[in-house]
Amino acid sequence: MSHGAPLDVLRSEVMQAWGRWAAQRWPQKPDAVLCISAHWVTPQPMVGTTRSQELIYDFYGFPDELYRLQYPAPAATDTAGLLKQLPSPELQAKDRGWDHGVWVPLLGM
Structure with a gap:
């Protein structure tokens, strides 16, 4: 799913x-949502596991209202922990907030 603007x-x-769109695809609320963002640039893939996002x-250059938005969703740290256990040394935990590639579509869901 693209994040749009x-x-x-x-x-x-x-x-x-x-x-x-989300309600049609997921009639029941999901326990977790895996987000992959092209806006998180690192030398290797990372898994964010912080408890609060x-x-x-x-x-920059957008209306002030956009910078005041909040999204107090809890992080699915159990799911992130499972991802860290995958047989791939590239997956490492790192605390990081959500960039607009993540929070823009989540606010719509």
């Missing part, structure tokens, strides 16, 4: 469309 979270029609506003 950060401004999409301020457009109710876009958020409603994402909400309908702060939003990263990795852009």
Whole structure:
């Protein structure tokens, strides 16, 4: 799922469309959502396992309202722990907030 533009979270029609799309695919609330973001650039793949997710506003020049948004969803640390156990040395835990590649679509879901 593409994250679209950060401004999409301020457009109710876009958020409603994402909400309908998610409800059709996942009629029951998921226990966890695995997000892969191209905005988290590291030399190797990483797994974020922090318990509370702060939003990263990795852009500039947008309305102030966008920078005040919060998304207080709990992190699925149990799921992140499972990912760390996969047979791949590239997966390492690292505390990091959610960039707009993650929180923009999650706000719509």
